[in-house]
Amino acid sequence: MYVDKLSLRNWRTYSELTFEPASGLNIIVGDNAAGKTNLLESLYYLAAGASQRTSRDSELIRWGSDSFQIQAEIRGTRARHSLEFSYHQNEGKKYLLDGVQMDSLREVLGVVNAVIFSPDDLSLVKGAPENRRDFLDAEISQIDPRYQADAVRYRRIVRQRNDELKRIASAKSSKATADLLLDPWNEQLVKTGRELISTRLLMLRLWGGSSCKSYKKLSRGSETLTIAYVMSTQPKKVVVVAGSRVEEADGDISGKAPGRSSLRRRSEQLLSASLKKLRDDEIRRGYTLAGPHRDDIGFYVNQRAARHFASQGQQRSVALALKIGEVQWMKTQTSSQPLLLLDDVMSELDSSRSERLAQLVGEDGQTFITCTDLGDLNIDRLEGATLWRVDAGEVMRVG
Amino acid sequence: MPAFFAPSVARLIEELCKLPGIGPKTGQRLAMHLVDRPREEIRDLADALMDVKEKVGHCSTCRNLTDSDPCDICADGSRDRTVVCVVEDPSDVVAMERTRQFDGLYHVLHGLISPMDGVGPEQLQIQPLLNRLRSDESDRIEEVILATDPTVEGEATAMYLGRLLGPLGVEVTRIARGLPEGGNLDYADEATLVRALEGRRRVNLNSERQ
Numbered sequence A: 001m002y003v004d005k006l007s008l009r010n011w012r013t014y015s016e017l018t019f020e021p022a023s024g025l026n027i028i029v030g031d032n033a034a035g036k037t038n039l040l041e042s043l044y045y046l047a048a049g050a051s052q053r054t055s056r057d058s059e060l061i062r063w064g065s066d067s068f069q070i071q072a073e074i075r076g077t078r079a080r081h082s083l084e085f086s087y088h089q090n091e092g093k094k095y096l097l098d099g100v101q102m103d104s105l106r107e108v109l110g111v112v113n114a115v116i117f118s119p120d121d122l123s124l125v126k127g128a129p130e131n132r133r134d135f136l137d138a139e140i141s142q143i144d145p146r147y148q149a150d151a152v153r154y155r156r157i158v159r160q161r162n163d164e165l166k167r168i169a170s171a172k173s174s175k176a177t178a179d180l181l182l183d184p185w186n187e188q189l190v191k192t193g194r195e196l197i198s199t200r201l202l203m204l205r206l207w208g209g210s211s212c213k214s215y216k217k218l219s220r221g222s223e224t225l226t227i228a229y230v231m232s233t234q235p236k237k238v239v240v241v242a243g244s245r246v247e248e249a250d251g252d253i254s255g256k257a258p259g260r261s262s263l264r265r266r267s268e269q270l271l272s273a274s275l276k277k278l279r280d281d282e283i284r285r286g287y288t289l290a291g292p293h294r295d296d297i298g299f300y301v302n303q304r305a306a307r308h309f310a311s312q313g314q315q316r317s318v319a320l321a322l323k324i325g326e327v328q329w330m331k332t333q334t335s336s337q338p339l340l341l342l343d344d345v346m347s348e349l350d351s352s353r354s355e356r357l358a359q360l361v362g363e364d365g366q367t368f369i370t371c372t373d374l375g376d377l378n379i380d381r382l383e384g385a386t387l388w389r390v391d392a393g394e395v396m397r398v399g
Numbered sequence B: 001m002p003a004f005f006a007p008s009v010a011r012l013i014e015e016l017c018k019l020p021g022i023g024p025k026t027g028q029r030l031a032m033h034l035v036d037r038p039r040e041e042i043r044d045l046a047d048a049l050m051d052v053k054e055k056v057g058h059c060s061t062c063r064n065l066t067d068s069d070p071c072d073i074c075a076d077g078s079r080d081r082t083v084v085c086v087v088e089d090p091s092d093v094v095a096m097e098r099t100r101q102f103d104g105l106y107h108v109l110h111g112l113i114s115p116m117d118g119v120g121p122e123q124l125q126i127q128p129l130l131n132r133l134r135s136d137e138s139d140r141i142e143e144v145i146l147a148t149d150p151t152v153e154g155e156a157t158a159m160y161l162g163r164l165l166g167p168l169g170v171e172v173t174r175i176a177r178g179l180p181e182g183g184n185l186d187y188a189d190e191a192t193l194v195r196a197l198e199g200r201r202r203v204n205l206n207s208e209r210q
């Protein structure tokens, strides 16, 4: 799926813009505050119906105006569409598909798919486990409503169970009473938890394969990336989902096609066993100590934990490889090629990695990369790349 | 609050706002409406309010709301007294009755287990249910149908009861099929409820776990 034409009115720094990007790689250069991120933000808005930076639509309106409008000509595999989003200070949001006003956002989501990488996404590698879990949950929920429902249900089960643990501790219940009270929550935790874990494993395996390949290309074949799922039910071990084996591995589902039922069974065993083992500890602390709400994703560069040992550029490369994997995954899930929006990714990459990245993302689909200058990147060596300059609310083709 | 209203009106608004789902705006609107009604109409409303408080109580058998004890359902000799359907609250009894597919008795829990709201089994009408199961009436209860919502709390309550009642030698079943996850029993249409009743399953500890 490609955006052939983008028209903005009163969007952030743009009062009136018509932009006809190329179908392949678009490199967008501009000074700080020129409006590069604002431009990518509008493309992302077409896919998500919301900005990646703010949940308040009013902030997106150009200062001094009372509404914004984004209109795009979309070329899909089978059909062309015209998609329009607008927001008016008093009248709210409107969505038009091929000139017809739609009642709900749902009906226009999916016309455009996009994957965005912002500098903040580095927290996927560097940040706390929560970042990675939220990312995983958000990505899977996007295409799997059952997972989304399970995730909501699971959070409620944990909340109820935590309060039950506290009640049991303060009432000093007998063991039999405590078990009678805990059993219903344990059973539900295992039943819903195993669905979350097995879905995550399957998704990561699909996704991780292409991420690891991309990482290898980015590093010119000199480094390997391993992606693993870290279960809080067995904290010192990990399950490798893609890439080469690491020391901590206790199980490897990369390259294999494990059935959902076997993954489900395995997660159920681990969850049940750890609930038994942690029982007294959990009552004392008043918290559910293990389960998908405490799990994590592990990244390893050359078999060492990237969070602790990888350099800035390596960490950025891991995050980028993850996003490229996301594009491939989304492509198979939605059978349409998403837009790839890379905001300010070159700044910490050396010229070899920058060039490889540009080549890699130029291979298929429509990609937008922003940067403040081209640095050592040799544009002539990038076949089919189109160069744009952003300045004073305009986007001009310069090469 | 409404400092510009006459004290009697302000008091009425204050009382109305204590009702669930009534905010200050709606409270004001209702109060203004009531002020304009004829005297007889207001008396009828006040009487109805006092009447319900004086007459309605819990059926000593099934804990449903009733004006007479035992309630009409418990007193109805034509109903099947060997089956008891356990529900969360009185509106679920109404929903079940509307299906006309169930002619057993009920037991109303008045809530679901929910630790985060401070509700444990002791806060529910579970002891009266145990008493019913243990009493030596001539018609012994043979089956208990757990018809709580399929929400997290509804499932937890059903599982708890399943474990509690299992050893009493009564058949314990759970309605399942047809109810959407996260749905509420009293909002389900009749066809859905009929299907859910047909698809009830066993939750006795011994029969399901091993």
Ligand SMILES: Nc1ncnc2c1ncn2[C@@H]1O[C@H](COP(=O)(O)OP(=O)(O)OP(=O)(O)O)[C@@H](O)[C@H]1O
Binding pocket: A011, A012, A013, A030, A031, A032, A033, A034, A035, A036, A037, A038, A039, A059, A060, A061, A062, A063, A344, A372
């Ligand atoms: N609603 C708005 N109306 C008008 N201008 C806005 C609005 N929101 C943000 N801006 C302006 O947009 C500018 C930032 O644009 P943007 O984030 O696209 O810059 P950039 O080209 O990505 O810069 P950098 O290289 O620093 O990331 C800010 O200087 C801000 O003043």
Ligand SMILES: [Mg+2]
Binding pocket: A036, A037, A038, A343, A344
């Ligand atoms: Mg920027």
Ligand SMILES: [Zn+2]
Binding pocket: B059, B060, B061, B062, B063, B064, B070, B071, B072, B073, B074, B075
């Ligand atoms: Zn009764």
